[in-house]
Amino acid sequence: MRKIYLDHGATTPMRNEVIDAMVTIYREEFGNPSSIHQFGRSAKKQLEDARAKVAKAIGADAKEIIFTGSGTEADNIAILGTARMKAKQGKGKHIITTTIEHHAVLDTCKLLEKEGFEVTYLPVDEHGILAVQSVQDALRDDTILVTIMHANNEIGSVQPIAEIGQLLKNHPAVFHTDAVQTVGKLAVDVNELAVDLLAISAHKIYGPKGVGALYVRKGIRVEPLMIGGGQERKIRPSTENLAGIVGLAVAIDLAVSELATESKRLEGLRDKLIHELLTKVPETKLNGHPVHRLPHNANISFEYIEGESLILSMDMKGIAVSSGSACTSGSLDPSHVLMAMGLCHQTAHGSLRMTLGKDTTEEDIDYVIAELQTIVARLREMSPVWEQYIKSKA
Numbered sequence: 001m002r003k004i005y006l007d008h009g010a011t012t013p014m015r016n017e018v019i020d021a022m023v024t025i026y027r028e029e030f031g032n033p034s035s036i037h038q039f040g041r042s043a044k045k046q047l048e049d050a051r052a053k054v055a056k057a058i059g060a061d062a063k064e065i066i067f068t069g070s071g072t073e074a075d076n077i078a079i080l081g082t083a084r085m086k087a088k089q090g091k092g093k094h095i096i097t098t099t100i101e102h103h104a105v106l107d108t109c110k111l112l113e114k115e116g117f118e119v120t121y122l123p124v125d126e127h128g129i130l131a132v133q134s135v136q137d138a139l140r141d142d143t144i145l146v147t148i149m150h151a152n153n154e155i156g157s158v159q160p161i162a163e164i165g166q167l168l169k170n171h172p173a174v175f176h177t178d179a180v181q182t183v184g185k186l187a188v189d190v191n192e193l194a195v196d197l198l199a200i201s202a203h204k205i206y207g208p209k210g211v212g213a214l215y216v217r218k219g220i221r222v223e224p225l226m227i228g229g230g231q232e233r234k235i236r237p238s239t240e241n242l243a244g245i246v247g248l249a250v251a252i253d254l255a256v257s258e259l260a261t262e263s264k265r266l267e268g269l270r271d272k273l274i275h276e277l278l279t280k281v282p283e284t285k286l287n288g289h290p291v292h293r294l295p296h297n298a299n300i301s302f303e304y305i306e307g308e309s310l311i312l313s314m315d316m317k318g319i320a321v322s323s324g325s326a327c328t329s330g331s332l333d334p335s336h337v338l339m340a341m342g343l344c345h346q347t348a349h350g351s352l353r354m355t356l357g358k359d360t361t362e363e364d365i366d367y368v369i370a371e372l373q374t375i376v377a378r379l380r381e382m383s384p385v386w387e388q389y390i391k392s393k394a
């Protein structure tokens, strides 16, 4: 059976260049980068070369890159580390974020509320976009941290980070962005975005799982979450995962060098997928912004259908997609992101996220469009709510 993977927002397969570079490290560079003998010095060189590559990819200085164990960990260090440092310095306890952040940010903010911090969760509009003015309105003298994701992992909406960054230049609050979904897909430059902290994850850009990085602007101080040795400027102590770090560096380097052509290609396929589904399948709706969205993300609601039946039916045809609804996330609630945009339960439950990748072809997209039309029609035929809807229209 044909296999089509349209879940690159969840994770990506490692590319061969990454695997080859990692295998070389595993085979030939087992030294501890902290050791002063030649094995250590050689490993240290690999580590610093990787740091320079990651820094270059986002317009940063190598000294501003801290390697972490994941995107989640980078977000956690950024948020907990800033909040605790600022509180210790008596600068305030107010944090601003949005209702549609990834749980790595949202739940970290909730933890800080338990520690006595006050968090403002800003709403987004029906396209999942935050108004810059709402950040301005929420800012207070005691605001110590603003954390807003660059693009949303479910609906693909891209936030006006550069504009918010400009606004915050006149305020002492630290500005963090979760760029896990954008690095390698959109141009990400820490100075253009005017951010102080920025989180990256390797496995979304054809790198290994369990590796991330945090950009920490020169002069910004964060409390570490772990205590131990002096690695990564004591912000993230523990012997570095050198192979993973080199894998991240190779992946980000390739993703950024291919960005312009690949993003354009993906946008073309994404728009074809969206356009054909919205025109060929009745009662469908695009979630997220029609233009300001990730080049590889299509999120569509199919009314009168359960997301999980749709995912399972597509899986039987060899097509892997995801949804933010109850069954896939293991909770009873539909996606907090779709609900935050004002979707009703039913529409949120019938949503599908399709995220394209570098191996996705136009034939794949044609196959998915054709299969989805058949699957949706079959599922609706079996649905009493659809029957009621048809009768109500007659």
Ligand SMILES: Cc1ncc(COP(=O)(O)O)c(C=O)c1O
Residues within 6 Å of the ligand: 009, 010, 070, 071, 072, 073, 075, 102, 104, 149, 151, 152, 153, 178, 180, 181, 201, 202, 203, 210, 211, 212
């Ligand atoms: C927006 C966003 N932030 C953070 C993460 C977490 O990254 P990691 O899986 O590397 O911990 C993800 C991945 O699911 C994500 O999409």
Ligand code: FES
Residues within 6 Å of the ligand: 306, 307, 308, 309, 325, 326, 327, 328, 349, 350
């Ligand atoms: S998608 Fe599973 S209950 Fe709605």
